[in-house]
Amino acid sequence: MTRPASHILAVAALAVAIPGGVLAWSDQPVKPDAEHPQVPVGYEEDGQYFTEDGIPTYQIDDDGTVDWLTFSGFRRYHAECHVCHGPDGEGSTYAPKIKNSAVNMDYYDFYDVVVNGRQNGNSVMPHFGDNPNVMCYLNDIYVYLKARGMDAVPRGRPPQKDAKSDTIAEMENACMG
Amino acid sequence: MKRLTLLTSGLALVAGMAAANDDLITQMDNADQWAIQTGDYKNQRYSELDQINAENVGDLQVAWTFSTGVLRGHEGSPLVIGDTMYLHTPFPNIVYALDLANDGKIKWKYEPQQDPDVIPVMCCDTVNRGVAYADGKIFLHQADTTVVALNAESGEVMWEVVNGDPSKGETNTATVLPVKDKVIVGISGGEFGVRGSVTAYDMNTGEQVWRAYSMGPDEDILVDPENTTHLGEPVGENSGTNTWEGDQWMIGGGTTWGWYSADMDENLFYYGTGNPSTWNPSQRPGDNRWSMTVMARDIDTGMAKWFYQMTPHDEWDYDGVNEMILTEQEIDGEERKLLTHFDRNGLAYTMDRVSGELLVAEKYDPAVNWTTGVDMDPESDTYGRPAVVAQYSTEQQGEDVNTTGICPAALGTKDQQPAAYSPKTETFYVPTNHVCMDYEPFRVSYTAGQPYVGATLAMYPAPDSHGGMGNFIAWDNINGEIKWSIPEQFSVWSGALATAGDVVFYGTLEGYLKAVHAETGDELYRFKTPSGIIGNVMTYMHEGKQHIGILSGVGGWAGIGLAAGLTNPNDGLGAVGGYAALSDYTALGGQLTVFTLPD
Numbered sequence: 128m129t130r131p132a133s134h135i136l137a138v139a140a141l142a143v144a145i146p147g148g149v150l151a152w153s154d155q156p157v158k159p160d161a162e163h164p165q166v167p168v169g170y171e172e173d174g175q176y177f178t179e180d181g182i183p184t185y186q187i188d189d190d191g192t193v194d195w196l197t198f199s200g201f202r203r204y205h206a207e208c209h210v211c212h213g214p215d216g217e218g219s220t221y222a223p224k225i226k227n228s229a230v231n232m233d234y235y236d237f238y239d240v241v242v243n244g245r246q247n248g249n250s251v252m253p254h255f256g257d258n259p260n261v262m263c264y265l266n267d268i269y270v271y272l273k274a275r276g277m278d279a280v281p282r283g284r285p286p287q288k289d290a291k292s293d294t295i296a297e298m299e300n301a302c303m304g
Numbered sequence: 305m306k307r308l309t310l311l312t313s314g315l316a317l318v319a320g321m322a323a324a325n326d327d328l329i330t331q332m333d334n335a336d337q338w339a340i341q342t343g344d345y346k347n348q349r350y351s352e353l354d355q356i357n358a359e360n361v362g363d364l365q366v367a368w369t370f371s372t373g374v375l376r377g378h379e380g381s382p383l384v385i386g387d388t389m390y391l392h393t394p395f396p397n398i399v400y401a402l403d404l405a406n407d408g409k410i411k412w413k414y415e416p417q418q419d420p421d422v423i424p425v426m427c428c429d430t431v432n433r434g435v436a437y438a439d440g441k442i443f444l445h446q447a448d449t450t451v452v453a454l455n456a457e458s459g460e461v462m463w464e465v466v467n468g469d470p471s472k473g474e475t476n477t478a479t480v481l482p483v484k485d486k487v488i489v490g491i492s493g494g495e496f497g498v499r500g501s502v503t504a505y506d507m508n509t510g511e512q513v514w515r516a517y518s519m520g521p522d523e524d525i526l527v528d529p530e531n532t533t534h535l536g537e538p539v540g541e542n543s544g545t546n547t548w549e550g551d552q553w554m555i556g557g558g559t560t561w562g563w564y565s566a567d568m569d570e571n572l573f574y575y576g577t578g579n580p581s582t583w584n585p586s587q588r589p590g591d592n593r594w595s596m597t598v599m600a601r602d603i604d605t606g607m608a609k610w611f612y613q614m615t616p617h618d619e620w621d622y623d624g625v626n627e628m629i630l631t632e633q634e635i636d637g638e639e640r641k642l643l644t645h646f647d648r649n650g651l652a653y654t655m656d657r658v659s660g661e662l663l664v665a666e667k668y669d670p671a672v673n674w675t676t677g678v679d680m681d682p683e684s685d686t687y688g689r690p691a692v693v694a695q696y697s698t699e700q701q702g703e704d705v706n707t708t709g710i711c712p713a714a715l716g717t718k719d720q721q722p723a724a725y726s727p728k729t730e731t732f733y734v735p736t737n738h739v740c741m742d743y744e745p746f747r748v749s750y751t752a753g754q755p756y757v758g759a760t761l762a763m764y765p766a767p768d769s770h771g772g773m774g775n776f777i778a779w780d781n782i783n784g785e786i787k788w789s790i791p792e793q794f795s796v797w798s799g800a801l802a803t804a805g806d807v808v809f810y811g812t813l814e815g816y817l818k819a820v821h822a823e824t825g826d827e828l829y830r831f832k833t834p835s836g837i838i839g840n841v842m843t844y845m846h847e848g849k850q851h852i853g854i855l856s857g858v859g860g861w862a863g864i865g866l867a868a869g870l871t872n873p874n875d876g877l878g879a880v881g882g883y884a885a886l887s888d889y890t891a892l893g894g895q896l897t898v899f900t901l902p903d
Contacts, residue, residue, distance in 0.1 A: 202744060205760035206583075210428050210495070213864050214762065220863030220892060221376055221429055246420055249376075249395060253424030258754040284706065284742065284762060303749060 155223070157230045159277045165234060166277060174292030176270075182234045183266040185274040191286055193274070195295055198288035200271025203264040207255070215282040216275045221250065229272035241265060263302035328438040328482055329568070331385060336845035338384045338853075341434045341479045342722065343801075343842075346630035347565040349724035350802045351843045355850035356901060357805030361819045361828045364899045367851060368408055372894035374398065377838055377859020379720075380434030380479060381799070382896060384844035384853075385456065390442055391896060394859070395423060395430035397446045401459060404846050412459030414444070422448040422470040425496060425753065429859045431477050431838070433563075433720070438482035439507060445489055449476045451505060453487075463510035467491065467503055471753050474498050481564035481573060483603055486513060488573060490560030494623065497555035497581040497756040500595075504606060514606035518558030518577040518594050519544045525594065525608070526601070532608040533660055535688045539611065547591035547616075555750055556588075557581035558595035562625030562720055567641070570658055572600045572609055574643060576624035583621055583714075584745035584758030585699040591616035596624040598645060598653070600660060610660030615649050616689060619698040620674060620743060621714035621759075622649035627722045630657060633730060635782050644781040646723055646734055648716025651678065651690070654781045662688055666784030668718075668777065669736060671711040671766040698743045698759070706744040706760075713741035713763040715861050719797070722840060723779075726802035729822050731787060732779040733808045735796035738766045739773050776800075776810055776818075778825060788825040794886060797862040798854075799840025809852060811837025813862055814889040817854050817897070835893035836886065838862055849900050857894040858886065 168186055169179035174195055176186040186194040204216065213219040216226030229237060241261065244254030255261035261268070274280045331339035335352040343349040356364065372378065376394035383390045387405040392398070396418055401411040423430055426447060436443040441462060442454040449468035452461055467489055468474030473496020481488040486504040494500065500518035505511065516526040525544040532539050545553050558577040566573040577599065580592035596615040601608050615622050629644045635654075643657035650672030654664035665678035674697070675690040694700050701707040715737055723734040741763045748758035765773045774792035779785075798811030806822040813836040819829040836858030843852050863886075 202746065202760040205762070206746075206748070206757045207755055209761075210755075210864060211424075219429075220859045244424070249420060249423060249430075251420050251423040255754070258751050260748045260751075260755070260757075303747070 155227045155231050157227045157276045163230060163277065165230075166273065173294035174289060175266075175295065183270050185270040185279060187274065187279050193280060193285040193288050194270075195289045195291045196267045197271045197274050197280065198285050199264060199291075200267035200269070201285055203260070204268050204271055207258075207261050208268065216272050217282070226272045226275035228276075229269055230276035234269065237269060238265065259303055263299060327440075331437065337386070338381070338842040338844045339437055340383070341380055341436065341840070342563055342565065342627065343724075345483070345566040345568065347563055347627045347722065348629060348631070348727070348802075349722060349800060349840070350726055352804045353843055353845060353850045354803060354805035355845075356803070356807060356843075356852065358807055358821050358828060360901055361805070361807050363901055364819070364829050364831070364852070365902050366831070367898045367900040369898065370402065370408060370896040372398070372400075372855075372857070372896065374857070374894045375892040376857065376894070377429045377431045377863050378855040378857030378894050379431040379477070379838050379840070379860060381840040381842040381855060382853055383435060383437055384842075384846075385437055387846070388456070390435050390437065390456075392432055392435045392444065393894060394432055394857070395426075395447045397432055397444060399435055399442060399444055399454065399459070401456070414454055414459045416444070416446050416450065416452065418446055418448045418450070419470070422475055425470055425473045426475045426477065426492070428861045429863055431860045433477060434479045436480045436482050436487075441507070443480050443482060443487055445476045445478065445480050447475055447477070449474055449491065451480065451487065451489055451510070453507075453510065465505055465510040465512070468493075468498075472496065472498065473753050476561070478561045478563070481566065482507060483566050483573060486603065488564060490562070490564070490575065492559050492561040494557040494559040494578045494581055495755055495757055496753065497557065497750050498559055499554060499556050500559035500577055502560050502575065502601070502606070516601060516606040516608070517544070518560065518597070519548065519553040519556040519592070521545060526606045527608045533610045535612060535660065535662060536682070543593055547593045549589050552588050555581055555756070556592065556595065558597070560625065563627035563722055565628045565630050566603065567630055567657060570641075571603050572657070573603050574598065574600050574628040574630070574657065576626060576628065576645065578623035578625050579618050579621045582748055582756050582758035584703065584748060585617060585619040586703045586745060587747065587758065592618065596622065598624065598628065598643070598655070600657065612655065612660055612662060612688065614647055614651070614653065614690070617699065619692075620649070620710060622647065622716055624648070626716075626718060626720060629723065629725050629732065631725055631727070631781075633782060635663060642781070644725070644732060646718045646732075646779075648712070648719065649675070649690070650712045650717040651675070652779060652781065652784065654784070664781065664784040668734065668779055668786065669712065669738060669775065671738060671740065671769060672717060673709070673711045698745050704744065704746050706742055708742040709740060709767070710743055711740040711766055712737060713739040714743070714761055715739060715763070715795070719861060721797050721838070722799040724800040724802040724808065726808070726822055728804060728806070731822065732781055733800045733802055733810070733822075734777045734779050735798055735800055735810055736775045736777055737773065737795040738769060738775050739763050739795060740766050776820070790820065790825050795862055797838040797860065801841035801843060801852075803843060809841040811839065811841060811854055811856075813837065813858065813886055815856055815858075817841070817852070817899070831899070833897045834895050836862070836890040852899040853896060855894070855896055858890055858892060862886070
């Protein structure tokens with residue numbers, strides 16, 4: 128697929144995702160085969176992976192080993208987010224399949240919604256900007272959900288993971304206080 | 305000192321207005337009505353009506369339906385008083401009064417104005433377990449913790465009072481207990497570090513009479529250190545703080561969002577407290593009293609008579625809030641006043657409700673594995689404590705370790721969906737979950753109004769069983785045994801109803817209303833309603849005909865975990881997708897369906 132086409136797809140999906148992002152059991156499908164510039168790894172820095180544009184992303188080895196942030200995102204997601212968005216980002220009767228939102232939405236928009244929340248009638252995404260349990264792990268949660276949306280990791284707990292790098296541990300401690 | 309004065313004036317008030325609420329007792333005694341969510345003060349959910357019975361229930365037909373106009377999870381049930389049905393919805397908590405004498409025409413509708421900011425601080429959907437009635441008033445306890453008394457005839461607001469602060473995560477999902485001249489209410493928010501409490505308001509004015517916290521100083525938790533007992537022993541001073549580290553009790557959880565029962569002769573009411581916050585047990589050493597506790601308190605003063613902590617130092621989120629069902633039965637040749645409770649932790653307790661003595665504690669799902677059982681020896685140092693299996697102890701396995709294969713899962717062998725009891729068969733009919741979990745606790749920090757969870761969970765159907773996620777069981781509370789068990793594909797998240805017609809009713813998450821034989825469990829009838837059922841079955845008589853009513857509208861905890869299906873990470877890739885997704889069976893909808901026999 129050509130880049131412009133995928134761009135249009137992404138925009139269309141976003142248009143659905145924002146007003147309709149609150150629809151329960153709604154599915155804003157992701158085509159993993161399409162081109163997703165926010166996905167491929169451009170470079171690695173102390174155990175964290177980024178795209179060419181510096182957007183956090185996941186790294187999965189052929190044997191299924193996931194990078195630390197993807198694993199950590201799995202853990203944090205299932206503590207903070209799954210009571211609305213369901214196990215493995217699969218959605219619930221009242222909150223969307225956020226695994227797809229992580230692919231369909233721009234990283235900065237995704238970040239903004241988590242920090243500030245948003246509302247559409249009686250569907251409300253809370254704001255987590257002052258919650259260190261979410262904010263200190265937002266990149267972790269984002270890359271995990273993006274990997275889920277792209278079907279790069281299966282449902283459930285990732286079986287193998289990279290070790291936590293010293294840099295990641297330092298950042299975590301500094302953030303959690 | 306200030307609190308003492310408040311208590312004293314509360315007492316004076318009581319003396320002046322005693323027994324103002326004989327009205328509700330009269331209404332509940334009339335089997336033609338469904339006057340309280342729990343069927344009666346004993347929470348038996350049993351009806352004397354027998355026009356619909358085991359012989360003819362197979363002929364049941366839909367009489368009429370009503371759409372609530374709301375799509376979220378519909379728990380609880382309607383009430384019927386006289387010719388009027390009172391029906392509630394999930395957030396925004398609309399109340400409809402339907403005129404049964406006029407084909408269900410809407411007599412009045414009340415829709416409160418609530419700040420939608422309360423929605424995201426409600427753990428697990430915006431459910432509400434229904435309105436209550438007494439003295440010509442309908443009591444609604446809204447999501448935002450506003451308790452409102454409406455004129456039952458007109459829907460006009462008579463008084464309003466705010467019980468909690470949603471900006472700190474304090475919300476409400478429960479119904480209220482109208483008893484004597486009080487309305488007794490609980491609170492939700494255990495996953496937000498809320499300190500649970502029970503509060504009594506004056507039924508006529510909405511003025512606060514007393515409040516009893518689940519943990520904290522003695523004057524906060526309304527105990528008498530000498531006379532309030534735990535398994536027969538005085539609780540002693542500071543029992544609500546001395547099993548907590550520092551001031552952790554201030555965000556200790558132990559919320560009170562379940563069902564309440566009452567014994568008017570003993571002047572006691574009964575309820576259970578929820579999990580201690582957080583879900584990471586290593587972060588809160590100690591027994592965390594009085595979370596996870598059965599409580600018996602004086603209706604007039606709130607003073608505790610006895611406690612029993614079922615799960616000291618919870619490591620699995622096994623809230624103790626499920627209903628306390630009161631019965632009079634013979635045990636060891638002696639007629640006793642009993643309390644039976646099916647806890648989330650997978651144990652069914654039978655207690656003497658006057659003294660708080662523990663009589664029976666047995667597993668009501670054979671899959672339960674976190675404990676080998678409760679120490680029943682009164683001479684033992686660990687009397688009344690469950691023996692925890694190290695392999696399934698998330699405390700002993702430790703932080704950042706994934707403890708696998710724990711049964712039941714956090715949602716418990718049973719959640720709030722209430723069981724029924726038939727005095728005719730002396731049997732309890734219990735909707736259950738058959739789900740296990742992996743649980744990994746880790747460090748979290750507390751922020752007011754934000755989730756305070758601290759564990760990752762994966763849930764899946766109980767391994768090496770029938771593959772389904774639920775059972776509907778018949779339970780013998782004297783011998784602590786299952787009589788029969790009906791396997792269900794999904795958790796049974798609907799409250800049961802037992803009747804004198806030897807029929808037991810319950811709903812399923814696929815949307816079936818089912819009727820089974822009270823003796824054998826044989827299925828006698830099923831009908832698929834428009835959406836999954838998490839509401840409770842009720843019955844009433846109108847114009848000489850018995851009716852059965854049930855709310856459909858999938859959601860709640862069940863709508864989260866089961867919507868997309870559960871997977872077992874331990875089964876490997878092959879099994880993924882092998883389990884049923886609820887979304888393959890039903891979609892959202894809020895509807896009341898009413899059944900009756902053909903003419």
